[in-house]
Amino acid sequence: MDEQREVQVKNPCHRPVFLILTAVIAAVIITVVSISVVQNKHILQKYKYGIVLDAGSSHTSVYIYEWPAEKENNTGMVRQTHTCHVKGKGISSYSTIPEKAGMSLQECMEEAKQKIPVARHPETPVYLGATAGMRLLKMDNEDASNKVLASVTNSLKKYPFSFQGARIILGQEEGAFGWITVNYLSDNFRKAMGTLGALDLGGASTQITFIPKQEIESQDNTIDFRLYGNDYHLYTHSFLCFGKDQVLRLSLAEKSRYTLDKNNSTLSDPCFHTGYNSSKKYMDVFDTPCVKEKSALPKDFIHVGLGDWAECQNSVKKVFDASHCRYSTCSFDGVFQPSVEGKFGAFSAFYFVMDFLNLTSGTLEDAKLKMRRYCSTPWKDIVQRYPKILEKYLSEYCFSGTYILTLLEHGYKFTSNNWKDIQFIKKIGDSDAGWTLGYMLNLTNMIPAEAPDVPLMPHGGYVSFMVLFTLLVFLLFFLAFLYYRRSTRTAQKDII
Numbered sequence: 174m175d176e177q178r179e180v181q182v183k184n185p186c187h188r189p190v191f192l193i194l195t196a197v198i199a200a201v202i203i204t205v206v207s208i209s210v211v212q213n214k215h216i217l218q219k220y221k222y223g224i225v226l227d228a229g230s231s232h233t234s235v236y237i238y239e240w241p242a243e244k245e246n247n248t249g250m251v252r253q254t255h256t257c258h259v260k261g262k263g264i265s266s267y268s269t270i271p272e273k274a275g276m277s278l279q280e281c282m283e284e285a286k287q288k289i290p291v292a293r294h295p296e297t298p299v300y301l302g303a304t305a306g307m308r309l310l311k312m313d314n315e316d317a318s319n320k321v322l323a324s325v326t327n328s329l330k331k332y333p334f335s336f337q338g339a340r341i342i343l344g345q346e347e348g349a350f351g352w353i354t355v356n357y358l359s360d361n362f363r364k365a366m367g368t369l370g371a372l373d374l375g376g377a378s379t380q381i382t383f384i385p386k387q388e389i390e391s392q393d394n395t396i397d398f399r400l401y402g403n404d405y406h407l408y409t410h411s412f413l414c415f416g417k418d419q420v421l422r423l424s425l426a427e428k429s430r431y432t433l434d435k436n437n438s439t440l441s442d443p444c445f446h447t448g449y450n451s452s453k454k455y456m457d458v459f460d461t462p463c464v465k466e467k468s469a470l471p472k473d474f475i476h477v478g479l480g481d482w483a484e485c486q487n488s489v490k491k492v493f494d495a496s497h498c499r500y501s502t503c504s505f506d507g508v509f510q511p512s513v514e515g516k517f518g519a520f521s522a523f524y525f526v527m528d529f530l531n532l533t534s535g536t537l538e539d540a541k542l543k544m545r546r547y548c549s550t551p552w553k554d555i556v557q558r559y560p561k562i563l564e565k566y567l568s569e570y571c572f573s574g575t576y577i578l579t580l581l582e583h584g585y586k587f588t589s590n591n592w593k594d595i596q597f598i599k600k601i602g603d604s605d606a607g608w609t610l611g612y613m614l615n616l617t618n619m620i621p622a623e624a625p626d627v628p629l630m631p632h633g634g635y636v637s638f639m640v641l642f643t644l645l646v647f648l649l650f651f652l653a654f655l656y657y658r659r660s661t662r663t664a665q666k667d668i669i
């Protein structure tokens with residue numbers, strides 16, 4: 174008995190007070206760690222969805238976006254999860270059979286129904302934005318353009334989503350929302366360390382948008398945003414009829430004035446490869462409000478290639494009218510443009526064409542040399558080299574590449590020195606560069622004017638801090654206990 178009592182005195186760990194204290198400390202640690210792990214962590218990650226239809230002049234694409242519901246206003250949270258390319262041409266091509274415009278969207282909208290969880294359908298917004306093809310149709314035949322819009326509206330209303338409207342967006346919106354998209358995806362709004370200019374090339378129009386150093390002299394070319402607590406004063410311009418398909422028509426119309434042969438049935442073209450020979454229709458060139466002076470092309474003509482890059486560039490330059498400018502500087506057609514400033518993302522057809530021609534990197538001089546070589550390659554060799562590429566695209570790359578170099582150098586005034594500032598991009602992360610994401614972010618108010626309040630530390634940092642802090646408290650208790658034990662032993666020894 175005496176021995177037992179002695180052991181108990183020697184080993185204070187067996188004291189009930191100590192056991193209770195240890196249990197309490199352990200419970201406190203477990204509670205604090207559990208709370209800190211669970212705190213701010215969302216029990217179920219819920220996603221929201223949005224659908225945007227890009228009704229371009231050449232085709233329509235359906236984009237599905239997804240973002241975590243509770244992080245709606247955090248920049249960089251929205252990503253593109255699915256794309257569907259509508260079969261056939263753009264909606265403006267249905268001007269004589271408008272009911273078919275709506276029907277053409279069905280396949281992709283059915284796909285969207287499959288991709289988005291059923292429970293989310295009623296709250297998923299759907300927007301359709303039509304661009305330059307519909308702008309041109311409206312100029313030509315407003316009634317037909319209204320009928321096409323009514324047809325796509327009727328079709329989209331039939332789906333279980335929340336339809337928010339189908340409209341022709343302005344050229345300024347197309348430019349500005351493209352700028353928002355590339356900067357949102359590059360996380361430039363949160364970093365607030367400079368932005369990326371945006372260059373978009375379509376079939377019927379092209380846009381340039383950036384923050385200039387110079388004052389913007391024309392009101393039509395300014396657009397202001399306040400995003401995440403910063404003000405952005407943008408220069409933007411959309412050139413209707415300067416998309417690559419319309420410029421090809423313009424340049425063919427121009428050539429038809431002086432290169433038609435005696436029988437007026439052969440149109441020789443330096444922008445097409447030697448050996449290229451294709452029967453085309455007068456309508457293919459002149460059936461557009463972009464070509465104002467209709468000329469003497471016959472109903473059918475033969476388009477013949479000459480494969481001469483220098484001559485091609487000369488003919489393309491004629492499309493840019495530099496004869497008048499009422500501002501301190503202009504790009505072309507009397508449009509004000511300050512000097513290009515900073516880095517640019519060039520997407521859509523800028524990317525498709527430059528990527529095909531292997532011109533997405535290198536100097537402007539390299540690009541010209543490569544173009545010269547490419548354009549002089551005979552058509553039969555080109556067809557052999559690229560058997561899988563659609564003939565329509567393949568036959569036009571010499572023209573399109575030449576147009577892009579000319580537009581950037583002679584139109585927008587990029588030089589050999591700042592050529593490297595242009596990055597040809599298709600996607601940033603999972604999402605395509607283009608106006609659609611910016612359009613949806615704007616309409617859903619997903620980019621707030623002021624930066625949202627953020628917690629002092631990120632969740633991971635907060636958890637680590639709490640764990641370390643608790644361990645420190647525990648250690649202090651332990652040291653205090655050791656100190657207490659040593660002092661009681663010394664006291665016992667002193668008594669003995």
Ligand SMILES: Nc1ncnc2c1ncn2[C@@H]1O[C@H](COP(=O)(O)OP(=O)(O)O)[C@@H](O)[C@H]1O
Pocket residue numbers: 228229230231232263304305306374375376377378379416417418521522525526566
């Ligand atoms: N793989 C490709 N190669 C070359 N051009 C392409 C390719 N895919 C799409 N394009 C072109 O990109 C352009 C897209 O323009 P689009 O968005 O339809 O017109 P807009 O923006 O003027 O309304 C069209 O000229 C189309 O032919």
Ligand SMILES: [Ca+2]
Pocket residue numbers: 229230304374375376521
């Ligand atoms: Ca487009």
